[in-house]
Amino acid sequence: MSRDLGAKLGKAVSALAFGVMQFGGKADAPASRAMYDQARAAGITLFDAAYIYTDGAAETLLGEFSQSERDNLVLISKCGYAPYQGRAALEAQVRESLRRLRVDQVDILYLHRYPGDDLLDEALECMRDLYRAGAFALLGVSNFAAWQVMKAQARAADLGAPPIEVLQPMYNLVKRQAEVELLPMALAEGIAVHSYSPLGGGLLTGKYASGGAGRLTEDDRYAARYGPTWMHEAAVALATVAKEVGQPPEALAVAWAATHPGISAPIISASRPGQMAAALAATEVEMTPQLYARLSALSPTPAPATDRLEEA
Numbered sequence: 001m002s003r004d005l006g007a008k009l010g011k012a013v014s015a016l017a018f019g020v021m022q023f024g025g026k027a028d029a030p031a032s033r034a035m036y037d038q039a040r041a042a043g044i045t046l047f048d049a050a051y052i053y054t055d056g057a058a059e060t061l062l063g064e065f066s067q068s069e070r071d072n073l074v075l076i077s078k079c080g081y082a083p084y085q086g087r088a089a090l091e092a093q094v095r096e097s098l099r100r101l102r103v104d105q106v107d108i109l110y111l112h113r114y115p116g117d118d119l120l121d122e123a124l125e126c127m128r129d130l131y132r133a134g135a136f137a138l139l140g141v142s143n144f145a146a147w148q149v150m151k152a153q154a155r156a157a158d159l160g161a162p163p164i165e166v167l168q169p170m171y172n173l174v175k176r177q178a179e180v181e182l183l184p185m186a187l188a189e190g191i192a193v194h195s196y197s198p199l200g201g202g203l204l205t206g207k208y209a210s211g212g213a214g215r216l217t218e219d220d221r222y223a224a225r226y227g228p229t230w231m232h233e234a235a236v237a238l239a240t241v242a243k244e245v246g247q248p249p250e251a252l253a254v255a256w257a258a259t260h261p262g263i264s265a266p267i268i269s270a271s272r273p274g275q276m277a278a279a280l281a282a283t284e285v286e287m288t289p290q291l292y293a294r295l296s297a298l299s300p301t302p303a304p305a306t307d308r309l310e311e312a
């Protein structure tokens with residue numbers, strides 16, 4: 001299977017995706033519009049939304065902004081966040097996402113979380129029927145373990161559902177679990193990967209080292225996810241390297257994630273228009289093998305799946 005989503009969709013596919021999770025939340029409508037325009041001016045065509053973001057405001061704003069150029073964009077949404085609520089809920093969510101986005105079809109539809117072994121077939125049958133009804137072009141899964149992707153892929157084939165063509169895992173300099181199984185699997189199986197949280201929810205901007213505020217001081221889930229001291233030390237070390245090479249740490253962090261051969265496009269995001277430029281500068285970073293190795297050394301390389309450390 002090819003990982004070329006552009007060829008599959010017949011559309012231009014940018015090297016970065018933009019996530020609208022903050023639209024209608026921390027970013028009001030004018031701020032969201034400004035960020036959408038910045039993303040478009042930088043050539044971004046991939047826009048990542050979800051049914052659950054900001055109670056629907058994110059999809060509604062994206063639908064409004066993208067209406068006049070919808071055919072040039074890859075509009076992406078997700079259904080079925082945990083806990084899984086059954087087939088009727090999935091169908092209702094997708095119907096509502098399409099209405100908010102003002103489209104008959106999204107380009108990529110993700111199952112947002114693994115529905116559970118017992119409910120996997122039901123969820124895939126629902127995806128099959130939504131696909132046949134034209135609700136989406138390509139199927140993706142997000143936050144799945146590698147074995148769950150392969151299990152779902154096999155069940156999808158048996159049930160006549162479309163294949164899984166894109167994954168959306170978390171991946172950044174301090175969250176590297178995807179390197180162990182997911183990214184090698186994606187390369188081997190020809191599955192594209194749009195990775196989320198390239199800045200570790202803002203940790204890798206370096207702002208928390210100087211007492212800054214943001215998602216990590218406001219959201220307990222992110223505070224816990226990025227709580228370990230070594231992660232904060234890695235963010236400080238990243239800022240030092242960034243200063244040395246004359247790039248913002250955000251640009252280095254996004255470029256680092258994008259450099260892994262398994263990654264098709266990291267999904268950048270911001271809560272204010274003024275934050276955008278630093279991550280967008282990722283496309284200007286000259287990621288030499290030396291710089292990539294230096295950045296990779298800022299955090300522990302995860303152990304191989306076989307646990308044969310001496311052979312890694």
Ligand SMILES: NC(=O)c1ccc[n+]([C@@H]2O[C@H](COP(=O)([O-])OP(=O)(O)OC[C@H]3O[C@@H](n4cnc5c(N)ncnc54)[C@H](OP(=O)(O)O)[C@@H]3O)[C@@H](O)[C@H]2O)c1
Binds near residue numbers: 197201213268
């Ligand atoms: N599939 C999933 O389960 C899942 C989960 C999460 C995200 N996503 C997708 O991935 C996208 C990106 O994820 P993410 O938002 O976690 O990405 P991220 O790049 O790790 O974090 C972005 C956040 O960092 C902070 N930030 C960014 N630039 C900054 C700057 N220059 N200075 C200071 N702070 C800055 C902002 O938060 P504050 O200002 O609040 O600190 C911003 O919202 C989302 O929009 C969504 O589409 C998917």
